[in-house]
Each structure stands twice: as C-alpha cells, then as structure tokens.
Amino acid sequence: MLYWLWGATHINLFQYITFRAGVSFFLAFILSIVLFPYFIRWARTKKANQPISTFVPHEDKKNTPTMGGIIFVFCTIIATLLCADMTNPYVLLGLLGLVGFGFIGARDDFMKISARSNAGMSARVKMLLLVLLSCLIALCLANIGHVGNFYIPFMKAPLFDMSALATIRIDSVQIPVISMLFWAFVMVASANAVNITDGLDGLATVPSIFALFTLSVFVYIGGHIGFSSYLYWPRVVNGGELIVMSCALIGALFGFLWYNCHPAQVFMGDSGSLAIGGFIAYMAVISHNEILLILIGIVFVFETLSVMLQIGSYKYRNKRIFLMAPIHHHFEKKGWAENKIIVRFWIIAILANIIALLTLKIR
Numbered sequence: 001m002l003y004w005l006w007g008a009t010h011i012n013l014f015q016y017i018t019f020r021a022g023v024s025f026f027l028a029f030i031l032s033i034v035l036f037p038y039f040i041r042w043a044r045t046k047k048a049n050q051p052i053s054t055f056v057p058h059e060d061k062k063n064t065p066t067m068g069g070i071i072f073v074f075c076t077i078i079a080t081l082l083c084a085d086m087t088n089p090y091v092l093l094g095l096l097g098l099v100g101f102g103f104i105g106a107r108d109d110f111m112k113i114s115a116r117s118n119a120g121m122s123a124r125v126k127m128l129l130l131v132l133l134s135c136l137i138a139l140c141l142a143n144i145g146h147v148g149n150f151y152i153p154f155m156k157a158p159l160f161d162m163s164a165l166a167t168i169r170i171d172s173v174q175i176p177v178i179s180m181l182f183w184a185f186v187m188v189a190s191a192n193a194v195n196i197t198d199g200l201d202g203l204a205t206v207p208s209i210f211a212l213f214t215l216s217v218f219v220y221i222g223g224h225i226g227f228s229s230y231l232y233w234p235r236v237v238n239g240g241e242l243i244v245m246s247c248a249l250i251g252a253l254f255g256f257l258w259y260n261c262h263p264a265q266v267f268m269g270d271s272g273s274l275a276i277g278g279f280i281a282y283m284a285v286i287s288h289n290e291i292l293l294i295l296i297g298i299v300f301v302f303e304t305l306s307v308m309l310q311i312g313s314y315k316y317r318n319k320r321i322f323l324m325a326p327i328h329h330h331f332e333k334k335g336w337a338e339n340k341i342i343v344r345f346w347i348i349a350i351l352a353n354i355i356a357l358l359t360l361k362i363r
Contacts, residue, residue, distance in 0.1 A: 017220070017223075017240050017241060017243060017244060018220075018243075020083040020084065020244050021083070021216075021243050021244045021246075021247040022247065023079075023082075023083050024079040024080060024082070024083035024084070024244050024245070024247050024248040024251065025079075025247040025248065025250060025251035026251060027075075027078070027079040027082060027083065027248070027251070028072075028075040028076055028078070028079035028247075028248040028249070028250075028251035028252040028255065029251035029252065029254050029255045030255070031075040031078060031079065031252070031255070032071060032072050032075040032251070032252045032254075032255025032256055032258075033255045033258060035071050035074075035075065036068070036071055036255065036256065036258070036259045036265075036266060037259075039065075039068065039070075039071050039266070040065055040259065040265055040266050043065030043066070043067065043266070044065055047113075048065055048066060048067060048113050049063050049064060049065060049066065049113070064264055064265070064266065064267055065265075065266050065267070066109055066112075066113070066266070066267040066268075066269040067106060067109045067110075067113075067267075067268075067269040067271050067272075068256055068259070068260065068266040068267055068268045068269060068271075068272055069102060069105060069106070069109075069268040069269050069270070069271035069272020069273065069274075069275055069276075070102070070106055070271050070272075071252075071256070072249070072252035072253060072255065072256045072268070072272060073098055073099070073102045073252075073271070073272065073275050075248070075251075075252040075255065076098060076245065076248045076249045076252045077095065077098070077099070079248035079251065079252070080094075080095065080244060080245045080248050083244050083248070084241060084244040084245055085241050085244075088238055088241040088242075089140075089144045089238070090144075090236075090238060090239050090241060090242045090286060091241055091242060091244070091245055093137055093140050093141065093144075093282070094242055094245050094279065094282055094283075095245070096136075096137060096140075097133070097137050097187070097278050097279055097282045098245075098249070098275050098278070098279050099275075100133045100136075100137075100278070101130070101133065101191055101274040101275045101277070101278035101279070102271050102272070102274065102275035103271075104126065104129045104130060104133065104270075104274055105195075105269065105270030105271035105272065105273065105274035105275060106269075106270070106271035107121060108120040108121040108126060108270040108271075108274075109269040109270050109271050120270070127188070130187075130188045130191055130192070130274070130278075131184065131188055133187075133278075134183070134184035134185075134187040134188050134278070135180065135181075135184045137183070137184075137187065137282065138179075138180040138181075138183040138184045138187075138285075139175070139180060141180075141183060141285065141286075142163075142175060142176050142179065142180055146236075146285075146286070147161070147163065147234070147288075148161055148162035148163035148164075148176050148178070148179030148182075148183075149161050149162070149234060149288060150162050150182075150290075150291075151234065151288045151289070151290075151291065151292075152291050152292075153291060153292045153295065153356075153359045153363075154359055154362055154363050155363060156232050156363045158234070158288075162176065162178045162179035162182060163176035163178070163179050164176075165177075165178040165179075182290065183285045183290075186281045186284060186285060186290050186293065187278050187281040187282060187285070189281070189304075190277040190278065190280050190281035190284070190293065190297065190300070191273075191274045191277035191278040191281065192274075192277065192304070193277060193297065193300035193301065193303065193304040194208065194273045194274070194276050194277030194280070194297075194300055195270055195273040195274055195277060196300070196303050196304055196307055196326050197273075197299060197300050197303040197304075197326065197328075198267070198268060198272070198273040199326060199328055199329065200262075200328055200338055200341060200342050201260060201261060201262040201263065201264040201338065201342065202257055202260050202261050202262065202264070202342055202346075203299075203328060203341070203342050203345060204268070204273055204276070204300075205253055205256060205257050205260055205268070206257065206346045206349065207297070207299040207300065207345065207346065207349035208253060208276045208280065209250055209253050209254070209257075210296075210349045210350050210353045211280050211293075211296045211297050211349075211353065212246050212249060212250050212253075212279075212280060212283065213250060213353070214296050214353045214356050214357055215246065215280065215283035215284060215287055215289065215296065216243045216246045216247060216250075216283070217357060217360075218233070218283075218287035218289055218360075219236070219239055219240060219242050219243050219246065219283060219286055219287045220240050220243045221233050221360070222234055222235060222236040222239050222240070222286075222287050222288070223235075223236055223237070223238065223239040223240020223241065223242075223243075224240055231360055231361070232363070233360065234288045236286060236287070236288075239286050239287070242283065242286060246279075246283060249276070249279060253276075256268065256272075262338060262339055262342065277300070280293070280296075280297065281293065284296070292356055292359060295352050295353075295355060295356045296352065296353055296356045298348060298349065298352040299345050299348060299349045299352075302327055302348075303326040303327055303328065304326075306321075306322055306325045306326050306327035306330070307325045307326050309321050309322075309325075310322055310325035311325075328341050328345065
C-alpha cells in the first residue's frame, strides 16, 4: 500500500525501501504485541498446549500454549502486504514460502495437540511436503531468472555456475536441475535445523533475528546497484525489496519474544520454526549466501549436527556422544541453568553473524 501511495501521491519517502522496511518492522511488532495475549488466552481455553516428550526434562512447560508461529507469520504477511511492492516476484515467492512452510508446521502442531502426543505427522510425510514445497519455490526462482552462481565466503568471484552443470529442456524452457536441487536442499535443511533448535524459551527466536538481520543486509546490498558495485557483491535486480518482508518478520519475532522469553507464555511450534527456517534459507538463496548460511545460522548447525552425531554413534557404536540431543539438552543434563544455555547460545549467534557481515569487505 505504501508503495502504491508513492505512485499516487508522489511522496518520495514511500519509494525508499529502507523507509518501508522500517514501517513494516514496527507494524508487525505492534500487531504481534497486541494479538498474542488474545491468542494465548484462546489457546489456553482450547487446551492447545505443547506436548512435551517424556525424555525431555521440562514438565513445567507442558501447559504452555503452542502454535504461536501462526500469529507472527500472520503479522508478517499483513505488514508485507501494506508496505512491500506486491508485484515483485521475490516478495511473492517469499510469501509463498513463509505460508507454505508455516502451513506444514501448523498441520504437524495440530496433529500433536489432537493426539496429545509429541509424535505429530509422520516423518516421511512431513519431509515429503517440505521437499515438494522447496522444489516448487526453486522452480519458480529458476523461472524468473535467478542465477545459480555458487559463491563461498571470502571470495569475490563465483566458483562456478550451477545452472550450467545440468539442465532439462521442456519445450523451449531450460530447467537448471543442479541449482534447483541445491536450493531445495538448503531450504529443507534450514527448516529442519530451526525446528530442532526450538527447544528452550527464546533459543531459536533470537538467533533467527540475528540471521534475518544479516541476510537483510546482504539482500539490500545485492539489490542496490551502487552498493553492489562498490562492494563487488552479486547483483540481484529487484531483490532488495525482500528486506521489507524480512524486517516485518524480525518485528513480528520481537513481538513474539516478548511472550516467549523465559518463562515462556507461548511457544512457536512447528508452524513457526519451519516458517522461519524456510524463509531464512530463501533469503540465503536470493543473496547467494547458501554456504555462508552455515556461519550465519551456526547455532542451528550445531544443534542439527549434535542430533546427527548422536543418532549415528548410537546406531553404529551403541554409544552416546552427548548426554542428550539436541545439544542444549546435553548442557541441561550437565546442570546448566536454562537461562545460561540460552544466553550463551545467543552470544555465539551474534558473534558468528558479525563475522559473516565482515565477509562483505574481507574478500
């Protein structure tokens, strides 16, 4: 709406992406602050509580409402519709990803609540839905001409063009198979990584905010002809508009954190964690930061690796590496206070993102 007001009123302020990003941030933040108390009361009356695994030492959290992700995704969508250019293909695909991943997570949350079990949707069905949605987004990105150059941190030039490695020709359309599969893999992996991390109050929320902020900087620079030329960063025409949506999600997450900080009044559930993880990966793909995402989301990487190592070690050696996985539960078993674990993971996240931002100049 603000973007259209610029065309109708010629008030130059509305044309600036940074101004509209700031407005979207505060709109989403205020909206989430207002809506969450109503949602929490409604969820408590409906007993939409978080099912806690019997293996997790958190009996005190079993009556905490879940599916808070629905609210901050909704706030993000409203702020984006009001502030972004809704003809921009990157924004439209971002909305598709946010809603799609959120819907898959909401279905999983609903099944857990209905069954009063932590099992939820079967792992195969859940993974299949995530893969199909990620492939659809990747196909759309290829269709609008998003370049499949493969970059690694601290290097100016791409190593190679993934789009040129393998393509399938359907009629007159060239489909870059390798880049599409790679983008889909990044989105599925990121969605699951954030989902695994979401186990303590605010543990996934703050690292997600840091990651979104860092990626917003990269996306904005890539979409700005002056900054991208000066910093020799890959240019993504029209990609800068995506920061309006990213700032909306950051604002909505700040509003969610108001009620999610320890002791949490509401959890995001899979509806939130999958939506966040999928959108973070989408931002990384748009800004050509798929590999740098390992550093940007270092907390999510550690959490996921701890689960993979634990499962692999127990399966092949019949021994556990950690007292419990994901790794935040390992530190709980060692006697660390929940707040200590959370804040230390936040510190790791912000330091990693500062290093990631330094790659803009150190290349």
